Amino acid sequence: MYRIVTKKALTPTLILLEIEAPMIAKKAEPGQFIILRVDEDGERIPITIHDFDREKGTVSIIFQIVGATTEKLNRKQEGEYIQDFVGPLGNATEMPGCKKVAVVGGGVGTAIAFPVAKKLHNQGVHVDLIVGFRNKDVVVLEDEFKNACTNYFVGTDDGSYVRKALVTELLEEQIQAGANYDAVFCVGPMMMMKFVCKLTEKYNIPTVVSMSPIMVDGTGMCGGCRLTVGGETKFACVDGPDFDGFKVDWDEAVKRGKMYGAWERHKHEATCNLFKKEVK
């Protein structure tokens, strides 16, 4: 059992949990993920590590309440325990030899972009952190972001905060202004990553994407997380989660990501109904 040390709602549906897991905290590196199970009947879900504190022995994650499992997870309060928490899994993000990079994050993906930006920034790399949100209500973690980069750019889909711009537009502006990036690191919704890669390919800037497909064990055992990368089958859990964005078969990845969509909607509804009943 793993104790929730801190719980913070960044927005009503975007939740930060700091979990006591000293052994994982000792080894975790930006780009890696954990797998958790909320309770005995729970499914195993992968969540990318947002932050870690080696001395305190804690690992932080940020999740969006989107389905039955995240709904259940959000029911856990500070001081309570979650059943299983395993990691660190996957390979850490490496951007060897880069002097200037753009780190691009969208939506909940910004939570993952943060530790990567921070690590590179601490290594003396020039980091332009480019983040996008749907609207001003879901803009989060700005202070942290600003401390983890050289320049910070933010846009919203509807223009309700700072300016109306997609991350692709913000990125292209910098490229055209002569940013001359050695590489781009990108994490967020699959469609966003696909379009960032389309853009960077045009400018021939190597782009690393962080993938989060459906997984069961996260150790290479099930193969549920397989992707086609450069015509070859790769397992995101052990070969990734970072891949060369130009080589990912996006259409296949999008379809595989929706494999249990209908089931999940049904389960989410059932879980919400159950919670409502309990509240009455």
Place this chain on the structure above:
Amino acid sequence: MPNMSLKKNEMPSQDPNVRNKNFLEVALGYTEEQALDEAARCLNCKNHPCVGGCPVNVKIPEFIKKITEKDYEGAYQVIHETSSLPAVCGRVCPQETQCEKYCVRGVKGEPVGIGRLERFVADWHNAHVQEAPAKPASNGHKVAVIGSGPSGLTCAGDLAKKGYEVTVFEALHLAGGVLVYGIPEFRLPKSIVSKEVDGLKALGVKIETNMVIGRVVSIDELIEQYGFEAVFIGSGAGLPMFMHIPGENLCGVYSANEFLTRINLMKAYKEDSDTPIMPLAGKTVAVVGGGNVAMDAARCSKRLGAEVYVVYRRGMEELPARHEEVEHAIEEGIIFKTLHNPVEIHGGEDGYVKGMTCIQMELGEPDASGRRRPIEIQGSEFELPVDCVIMALGTSPNPLIKNTTPGLEVNRKGCIVVNEDGLTSHPSVYAGGDAVTGAATVILAMGAGKLGAKSIDEQLSK
């Protein structure tokens, strides 16, 4: 006077048309009368060739004699001297190619039902003996075991009995390895596995779940920082193989590992489980492969309401699965498409499987494995409409431990290289089971776990 019937007592089983709709155990086990009758078939012959056929040399005639004396606990103790998992082995061992193959009674008629008797004895013990084994006094030596499958559990048990302080590290959230994620409930109830694990805990074995060795802590760290004097690697062969044919990454194509893990470990067949599995009621499933894992995947699919094909490139005679498993599958209505091989999987616009192109095969001359080589019959391709494809083509060892343990030698197939004592190229690291042999059987893994324990004991008690 021995029972000279040429036939074994039949195993009472759930009716095929009932059991193919539930996940309860298929074989129900002998009654006391049946066990006594079967035990009386053993001649207690002088040479007892059966013992040599058992990878852990269970004293078979001795335990059967105890049954005839109605000393069932005595029989259990005889088995337990050499086998740490009797209730498991009585269910999943391929007795027909081991102990029973060498039984003298098999020369004329059927051999003694040794496996069925072993199961009877183990179940009797589990039902009647509650007291936990006493925890032996510690000898002060710490040993780490990686993996809680058959080899790891056996190694841990043998060492704990000798007073070693053993910690088992398991990557998943539940101990048991392939016994819990791979073998289905209807062949091996999970309550039996948890009972065996509880027995080990009573002996003082610590089980640490959620520990992916190589990620959270390395083997060298276990030795240098955590004070373990020896390590046994029993991490199995968990990496699924695929065919690398077009369409293999469509929605609805599973590795048998994923499919079985969702069902067995995550209980996706139960209403209250949060883990999804493709709804298969009224759908058609093709399981590709012919081993025990393929049979398990096929029979699980059937239980989820699907029409099921087993697609295998050789003939019925060549199926590597246990004869009994194939028979059970046929009884349950699984359709065997032998001498067929998939060429391509097709999907619809939505990305889900719609069908599979297969080609017919014929058998040529024997190949290096001694089995007749399957050859494609040109122009025999045809379309098999299916909604789901499960690849049960075998597994290979996970490279994680190799990649994070400098100096650990593996062979071309990624299997850990060991000497005759189970020692790896690392001076205090032993290994055994599928991590060394590639995918094999529960009992062979147990044998390797025993050897590992013996060698570790010899090294540390010097």
